[in-house]
Amino acid sequence: MTFDKLNIIEPVLKALKEKEYSVPTPIQQEAIPVALEKQDLLGLAQTGTGKTAAFAIPIIQHLYNEARQEKKKNKEIKALVLTPTRELAIQIEESFRDYAKYTSLRHCVIFGGVKQKAQTDELRKGVDILIATPGRLLDLVAQGFVSLDAIRYFVLDEADRMLDMGFIHDIKRILPKLPVKRQTLFFSATMPPAISSLSRSILKNPRRVEVTPVSSIVETIEQYLYYVEKQEKKDLLIKLLAEKEEASSVLVFSRTKHGADKIARILCKAGIGSEAIHGNKSQNARQKALSNFKSHKTRVLIATDIAARGIDVNQLETVINYDLPDVPETYVHRIGRTGRAGNSGKAYTFCSQDERPMLKDIQKLTGRVLRPLNAGIGEMSGL
Missing domain, CATH: 3.40.50.300 (P-loop containing nucleotide triphosphate hydrolases)
Structure with missing residues (x-):
């Protein structure tokens, strides 16, 4: 199977071809069609399986199509990707930049450990997609720089690592701030009881996609x-x-x-x-x-x-x-x-x-x- 067979819009396909991506990974093959149908998704996939594209491509496609239908430019944040570390947040933002290259969608990454001014300056310009770590997101929400009222698409990435790093309480503070009506994509490499319970509380009739269990190692x-x-x-x-x-x-x-x-x-x-x-x-x-x-x-x-x-x-x-x-x-x-x-x-x-x-x-x-x-x-x- 190739990306051309996944009903992906031409601007994204063009960006994928430029990156020399032609064949989707198993998690992409399974998750992209589900996400494009705007269904909630529970994805079990370890790091390195290509799951960033599995959620980034559908979000870009949804927002691109919606922007063409909306009469005026909407500067509200419509998609939120929550991830545990600064490095992951930056990596995910780079992926969105690559895949959304031939669209007019704006994206921004926020994380702690650095001064916030550069990040708040970007937010003031208007952002469609926000990639964030939990602590900095809560800080900027409290300061009024970020509103989550218009979120249509929510991704919780590396949920098990969130638990390991003690972010579960931050996540529980963020969830009530999101609109009830939204699509949620939930990804974790493992499914301990606490993560399983969390997934049940935030997903609605999700499709489960499981690729490459955590105990398996790539044969190469x-x-x-x-x-x-x-x-x-x-x-x-x-x-x-x-x-x-x-x-x-x-x-x-x-x-x-x-x-x-x-x-x-x-x-x-x-x-x-x-x-x-x-x-x-x-x-x-x-x-x-x-x-x-x-x-x-x-x-x-x-x-x-x-x-x-x-x-x-x-x-x-x-x-x-x-x-x-x-x-x-x-x-x-x-x-x-x-x-x-x-x-x-x-x-x-x-x-x-x-x-x-x-x-x-x-x-x-x-x-x-x-x-x-x-x-x-x-x-x-x-x-």
């Missing part, structure tokens, strides 16, 4: 395991990066913010260009690091899980789990940063003795047993 990702003691991980990382010089983009995962900074310092000292990205960094520093990584100015990016949720890099070759995650589903999200859109990818996992239980949980979830490789550094147990 090659997975490798090293048993290595904690103090030797840094030496293994340097050796691995030296051996894999063909990998121009490498994403390294650290469990903590302090650990991410420490890894970056170790690599820079070893002459390997790297930067860290996490919640304690300023928004400008995070965006600069991400921009440098995307443009290949920086070869290695070290990230914590929350910061990495919004990282979307075309043809990312390699992911390295320097630390194993506490939650096994997080492993799937991490290595899902690579092997996208049919491309191949490699994922390396460093496992110390105290992380063996975490590895066992990951293997149970994914149904795969990772076979260790010989790292060839020092005397490391388990090799």
Whole structure:
């Protein structure tokens, strides 16, 4: 199937062709027709499956068609996309910019951690589509810069991550401010009880679309395991990066913010260009690091899980789990940063003795047993 078969309007098809997108992903194939029918939708899809286009394209199409029917320009916000992190919000806004390129629709992104003036200036000009993080949205609503009275389309993205980050109370404050009559598109990678309850409270007769369950891993990702003691991980990382010089983009995962900074310092000292990205960094520093990584100015990016949720890099070759995650589903999200859109990818996992239980949980979830490789550094147990 191609996008041409999904009853998408010509301005959006033109933008998709310009981006060289021709074949929709499974979530796009399933979700776009439902959303175009203005039905509520419950989408179960992990990061990297193409779900941003699955909700962005129908919203653009609806608003484009409605704008042509309305006699005068309506400057009220008509679509709201709520997402948990600044990085994701920026990434989603970039997608709307790409897909709405040949329409006159206006869009804006708002998030905390930066001064609000640039954002409020954009809002004053009139916005059709607003992409927001919960905290900044509530701030600007309280200050009178944002009205949600005219919302026709509402997207709650990464609902499970919203829960993890403690935004569930903010969401419950936002929901009563939305019109009762609206289309709601609800996306989550997992469906814990709290998220299932939330979905039931805000969706009306939704169609459920489930693609790529969280335990599954894209077949094009090659997975490798090293048993290595904690103090030797840094030496293994340097050796691995030296051996894999063909990998121009490498994403390294650290469990903590302090650990991410420490890894970056170790690599820079070893002459390997790297930067860290996490919640304690300023928004400008995070965006600069991400921009440098995307443009290949920086070869290695070290990230914590929350910061990495919004990282979307075309043809990312390699992911390295320097630390194993506490939650096994997080492993799937991490290595899902690579092997996208049919491309191949490699994922390396460093496992110390105290992380063996975490590895066992990951293997149970994914149904795969990772076979260790010989790292060839020092005397490391388990090799």
